[in-house]
Amino acid sequence: xxxxxxxxxxxxxxxxxxxxxxxxxxxxxxxxxxxSYASPSKLAxxxxxTIEELRGIHGLPRRSCRGVGIGLPGLVDGSRGIVHxxxxxxxxxxxxxxxxxxxxxxxxxxxxxxxxxxxxxxxxRAGAGRGTSHGVYLTLGTGVxxxxxxxxxxxxxxxxxxxxPGHMVLLPGGPRCGCGRRGCLESLVSTAAxxxxxxxxxxxxxxxxxxxxxxxxxxxxxxxxTAAARGDAAARRIWAGVGEWLGIGVANLVNLLNPECVVIxxxxxxxxxxxxxxxxxxxxxxxxxxxxxxxxxxxxQLGVRAGVVxxxxxxxxxxxxxx
Amino acid sequence: xxxxxxxxxxxxxxxxxxxxxxxxxxxxxxxxxxxSYASPSKLAxxxxxTIEELRGIHGLPRRSCRGVGIGLPGLVDGSRGIVHxxxxxxxxxxxxxxxxxxxxxxxxxxxxxxxxxxxxxxxxRAGAGRGTSHGVYLTLGTGVxxxxxxxxxxxxxxxxxxxxPGHMVLLPGGPRCGCGRRGCLESLVSTAAxxxxxxxxxxxxxxxxxxxxxxxxxxxxxxxxTAAARGDAAARRIWAGVGEWLGIGVANLVNLLNPECVVIxxxxxxxxxxxxxxxxxxxxxxxxxxxxxxxxxxxxQLGVRAGVVxxxxxxxxxxxxxx
Numbered sequence: 001x002x003x004x005x006x007x008x009x010x011x012x013x014x015x016x017x018x019x020x021x022x023x024x025x026x027x028x029x030x031x032x033x034x035x036s037y038a039s040p041s042k043l044a045x046x047x048x049x050t051i052e053e054l055r056g057i058h059g060l061p062r063r064s065c066r067g068v069g070i071g072l073p074g075l076v077d078g079s080r081g082i083v084h085x086x087x088x089x090x091x092x093x094x095x096x097x098x099x100x101x102x103x104x105x106x107x108x109x110x111x112x113x114x115x116x117x118x119x120x121x122x123x124x125r126a127g128a129g130r131g132t133s134h135g136v137y138l139t140l141g142t143g144v145x146x147x148x149x150x151x152x153x154x155x156x157x158x159x160x161x162x163x164x165p166g167h168m169v170l171l172p173g174g175p176r177c178g179c180g181r182r183g184c185l186e187s188l189v190s191t192a193a194x195x196x197x198x199x200x201x202x203x204x205x206x207x208x209x210x211x212x213x214x215x216x217x218x219x220x221x222x223x224x225x226t227a228a229a230r231g232d233a234a235a236r237r238i239w240a241g242v243g244e245w246l247g248i249g250v251a252n253l254v255n256l257l258n259p260e261c262v263v264i265x266x267x268x269x270x271x272x273x274x275x276x277x278x279x280x281x282x283x284x285x286x287x288x289x290x291x292x293x294x295x296x297x298x299x300x301q302l303g304v305r306a307g308v309v310x311x312x313x314x315x316x317x318x319x320x321x322x323x
Numbered sequence: 324x325x326x327x328x329x330x331x332x333x334x335x336x337x338x339x340x341x342x343x344x345x346x347x348x349x350x351x352x353x354x355x356x357x358x359s360y361a362s363p364s365k366l367a368x369x370x371x372x373t374i375e376e377l378r379g380i381h382g383l384p385r386r387s388c389r390g391v392g393i394g395l396p397g398l399v400d401g402s403r404g405i406v407h408x409x410x411x412x413x414x415x416x417x418x419x420x421x422x423x424x425x426x427x428x429x430x431x432x433x434x435x436x437x438x439x440x441x442x443x444x445x446x447x448r449a450g451a452g453r454g455t456s457h458g459v460y461l462t463l464g465t466g467v468x469x470x471x472x473x474x475x476x477x478x479x480x481x482x483x484x485x486x487x488p489g490h491m492v493l494l495p496g497g498p499r500c501g502c503g504r505r506g507c508l509e510s511l512v513s514t515a516a517x518x519x520x521x522x523x524x525x526x527x528x529x530x531x532x533x534x535x536x537x538x539x540x541x542x543x544x545x546x547x548x549t550a551a552a553r554g555d556a557a558a559r560r561i562w563a564g565v566g567e568w569l570g571i572g573v574a575n576l577v578n579l580l581n582p583e584c585v586v587i588x589x590x591x592x593x594x595x596x597x598x599x600x601x602x603x604x605x606x607x608x609x610x611x612x613x614x615x616x617x618x619x620x621x622x623x624q625l626g627v628r629a630g631v632v633x634x635x636x637x638x639x640x641x642x643x644x645x646x
Contacts, residue, residue, distance in 0.1 A: 075611070075613060084613055085613070132481075133481070134480050134481045134485075148579070148580075150473055150478050150480070150485075151476060151478070151479070153474060155473050155474070155580065156474070156581070157457050157473070157580055157581020157582065157614065158455075158456070158457045158581050158582060158583045158614075158617050158618075159581060159613055159614065159617050160581070161578075161581045161611065161613055161614045162457075162473075162579065162580050162581035162614075163579065163581075164578040164579060164611070165579060167575075167578045167611070168491070168575040168578065168579065169493065169571050169574070169575060169609065170492065170493070170495065171495060172493065172494065172571060179611065181609055248492050248495060251492065252490075252491040252492060252575075253579075255484075255487040255490045255491065256471070256485065256486065256487060256488060256491065256576075256579070257471075257478065257480055257485050258479070258480020258481050258482060258483070258484045258485035259480065259481060260481040286492065286504055288398070288484065288487070288490070288502065290398060290407055290408070290482055290484055291480065291481075291482065291484045291485075294481050294482050295481075
């Protein structure tokens with residue numbers, strides 16, 4: 001049986017899966033703590049060792065491995081296999097040929113890309129975007145990541161950094177964003193932005209929301225959804241606001257890229273029932289009518305598996321783009 | 324000699340050129356008034372007759388014609404040869420298979436696309452974007468048009484309407500745009516937006532600007548450039564503002580598409596010396612550093628020929644996209 005490995009490197013944990021090439025069945029799964037690997041070469045060593053271990057345990061022959069796909073949370077030039085910038089991982093990452101580092105250790109094909117591109121690939125090939133040729137993929141969470149599929153290919157751009165819809169400025173002079181600018185989509189709908197609004201709401205009353213937070217012991221986007229479900233007006237307004245800002249961003253993308261589908265995933269994406277009505281209404285109102293009608297706006301289907309499954313599809317993408 | 328025809332249909336006039344397939348030399352040129360053709364079929368008839376006329380005059384054999392490329396100012400599905408919407412031309416245009424109408428009359432290959440996509444193709448293949456694989460093309464004028472080249476192909480999207488950077492919302496609640504929304508890039512940097520600011524400035528003094536307008540007999544973007552050249556502070560501020568808004572829009576596009584070049588053309592593009600410093604500074608400040616360094620921001624090179632020359636390159640693009 002031909003097998004492959006998908007790796008989803010996050011700031012906190014690394015998810016790794018050995019999957020069958022056919023059907024993408026997960027044969028083995030492992031989670032590693034990101035902080036244990038102090039440098040790119042330590043990470044390459046750790047990943048390789050774990051892959052070899054899993055291979056041994058499951059009796060998978062080396063020669064039937066199709067390769068390893070890896071998603072990394074930063075500026076990655078997938079077509080050249082180079083990491084340009086990776087601020088959430090320990091060590092110096094500028095200009096690191098990580099695909100090559102991995103391939104040398106494992107003796108098989110290794111491909112890397114930005115984590116949000118990887119999720120886009122996964123949802124496109126095996127999730128909510130299956131069967132389409134043009135799609136926009138957004139992951140909502142700590143940051144707002146994205147990936148673009150155009151004419152049946154992942155859009156990487158000149159140096160691999162294409163697909164950052166989270167850093168469209170939508171409100172000049174708006175909230176400060178992690179990227180240093182103000183009013184990016186990310187600054188308006190990220191976890192931090194949502195929690196900031198919830199904290200303000202709690203200062204002004206909103207007992208249901210406060211009760212939910214006390215019950216849960218902490219304030220999270222999921223808790224705000226619970227409060228919305230129990231009728232808290234502030235919680236509902238916060239999600240409607242997320243839907244509206246997201247809708248303006250998605251409308252811009254719809255006018256720009258005329259996709260068949262817009263797929264929303266990521267942790268904050270779980271609040272879909274609460275923000276999606278405002279999202280859809282805003283896109284209908286704000287984008288041109290034909291492309292707005294064309295674009296199905298849907299929730300991601302792969303959930304937490306998106307990164308691992310998507311990474312294996314890197315092995316089927318042509319490396320240098322399709323020019 | 325192999326020849327081809329490029330047609331640039333505008334709201335006021337139609338530019339048509341017979342060009343050599345090699346080197347794109349313009350062999351014959353004709354301008355027609357758009358209003359003379361009351362319907363799609365009348366326009367097809369008029370264009371075909373004029374092409375036949377030019378062919379006869381210049382003794383070009385029918386069999387050595389490679390085809391006719393046509394840019395139209397509206398929502399065009401180039402890959403299917405269908406016009407979806409064309410509000411500035413007389414007659415009913417919804418769902419018109421114009422490429423087929425033309426081909427039936429002329430008995431040669433006819434290809435259509437949106438006029439801004441055509442300009443993008445021209446600048447990419449024969450102008451400021453030559454040799455690149457990833458580019459964003461903007462035309463500034465009455466409207467703000469655009470085209471995207473990604474991985475060596477024109478991005479058309481699912482129904483051919485991709486590439487509308489003019490309708491990214493950059494200032495929610497901002498000036499009313501022709502598309503019905505508020506605060507689109509177009510509403511901030513179109514000819515109308517620029518003239519509106521100049522009129523306000525004249526009400527508040529600004530004698531140099533007023534003198535320039537009196538000399539010219541009318542207020543146009545070119546007159547505002549003249550006033551800027553003569554040191555008028557309001558005129559300079561207007562152009563700096565255009566550069567800044569354009570810079571925010573271009574920074575969004577740079578983060579989204581990671582192009583090698585951003586090419587600015589169109590009538591208002593002639594004020595390049597006045598708005599480009601603010602444009603470049605804003606992009607440097609607002610986009611991520613690697614993609615901002617990667618993207619050369621330059622002026623279009625083809626000027627008024629862009630539409631005619633670009634249309635002939637439609638004959639070399641694959642029709643159905645590159646999926």
